[in-house]
Amino acid sequence: SQQGEEDPQALSIQEGENATMNCSYKTSINNLQWYRQNSGRGLVHLILIRSNEREKHSGRLRVTLDTSKKSSSLLITASRAADTASYFCATAQGGNKLVFGAGTILRVKS
């Protein structure tokens, strides 16, 4: 079964707007990662945040982690049409086993 829930399930925004996706998980984690998947293709790693970190930035991406609430959020600023994809959070359970959330489908309209 999946570890987490992602919210919203789908998001449609205009180019230039910000997109925020949320992820909740159930058990303690080593780290939490976000991945992007373009229509039925492989996943691309976006960012990793460790359990002792609260916020991390990478380009237009900002990730926060609240271990007390077992939740994380991914913010994409100034979105582009090329950001249209599915976004997944994944929690590390040990070894290289990741437990993925259900994903958020993001559509950026130009």
Place this chain on the structure above:
Amino acid sequence: KAGVTQTPRYLIKTRGQQVTLSCSPISGHRSVSWYQQTPGQGLQFLFEYFSETQRNKGNFPGRFSGRQFSNSRSEMNVSTLELGDSALYLCASSSGLETGELFFGEGSRLTVL
């Protein structure tokens, strides 16, 4: 540096048959993980191999098996295929023991008729 290569990309099988999928990790990576992606169940962990040893296994029946060779290439096998095995099978490689960034291949899309 070449990425993770999965073959075949697409395949169609019938119920009861078996299938073998192959994954070549990024050069130097010793960990290979396999995931199944379906519309209903999402992304689910199948198993992970590190230095030819299975290190983790997901909650899948014994029909799903895998192995890793000395050159880190990995194969997974599904026997006695069922309609529900239709999915995108994703392979990911990683360099180290601790869970960090995984590098995914484009996947093998299996359709079972």
